[in-house]
Amino acid sequence: MDVTSDDDAFDTRSTPTQPTPDRLREAHHGTLFSAQDLNPAPPSGEKLQQIAHDPSGHRARLRKRLLDGGEGALADHEIIEYLLMTAIPRRDTKPLARSLLARFGSLAGVFNADSVALAAHPGMGETSAAAIRIVALATRRFARHQVSEQPIFNTWQMLISYLTVDMAHLKVERVRALYLDTKNRLIRDEHLGDGSLDEAAIHPREVIRKALDLGAASMILVHNHPSGSPEPSRADIQITQKIAEAGHHLGISVHDHVVIGREGHVSLRQRGLL
Template sequence: MADGDASPDTAGHRARLRERLLARGGGDALLDHELIEYLLALAIPRRDTKPLAKALLWEFGGIGGLLTADAEALTRIPGMGETATAAIKIAHAAALRLLHGAVAARPVLGNWQALLDYLHADMAHHAIERFRVLHLNTRNMLIRDEVMSQGSIDQASVHVREVIRRAIDLGAAAIILVHNHPSGDPAPSRADIDITRAIADAARPLGIAVHDHIVIGAQGHVSLRAKGLI
């Protein structure tokens, strides 16, 4: 909708944001709250969205936590209806699509930073622990990226046989295990190490390599392979 639906002061402010966005270096010309403010303005044009943008960033701990927040959590914030929530989620989905494309375009092991960027954008700020498996072919190209469980990572929630069976079904030559730590600290737990070794031991006789287990947190990531834990 047009910015003219807003008050003159708000419309003028949005016009200045738009000018900076389009003519002065793109998104880098705007602060985090200004990016969210303008995004929300497209969804709720009759309101001054700056206070709501700032409230959302404070509530979710920054732009990463905001974009990855689930829809239900977003709609609990006063002022966030379905349209505004959908605007936040479509921005996140577009960013992930772009990052996933970079991962899928080249062999994963030669494109490691792109993989980490994608995983961090998708998982670092989730409030629920998720375990996913990246399935690779003999050229280390991505075949499938699947979330296989949610909740604490241990042998009760992640079944080794299910991981191996799915790899066989997809014809994977190798897999990369990934999960997030909602605490933000990516240091692997004893359970993380145990499940990694159990999966690697089961995969080895079948000729399926476990390249790594990456733990993602808001504070960074840890590779169990780099730590010598596989």
């Protein structure tokens, strides 16, 4: 037996009907909907780009100043802010940029900060830390390339800039030797060790032996002071003189010993200490 519910038997709901042209005219006061009105096309790629890069927005203004301006186009915090924008595209990165400067002290301090410390900073992460570190890496590579292209003494200020970027903000004392050929061109930038500059850490004979192995004619010693002051200590002067003496007997010249610090640099040669 076929059983029909009351709802089925006495269903008074009307079936929806498709809108007629007359109804569409009434709704729009005599104007028919066009197919484009009923099914609007999605924004074009150009339109989407305009939406994403609103020329009135802060980021667009930063970008324009960067592209149109010179070296001073952006303040230090704006440089960091712009870098972070590439890693964090949907967040205001200005407060984060300012907090990084406050913590690490300067633009150079941020770029030379430890990767782990950068990533652990509130609001940062590995992607943001990598965006900062890649700039530091590119800067060092560029500076080193300029230094190695021609004789060291023709690019002395470039050399100091390269060493400052690379060493001034290190938390440990690092010793390096720049081994040069007969035309004073860089053969090798050698990391000799970390720690205080004394004979326990740096052996004069080993420094000279490396020069002989490389066929170097001379060298420049370099180390940094994590304290920030580049003033040479008595130990700095003594070990330099011992290395110079050992090199003299084997025809290897020590042109200079440069001490790097956040407050500047000191040349032992210019001080008359070598």
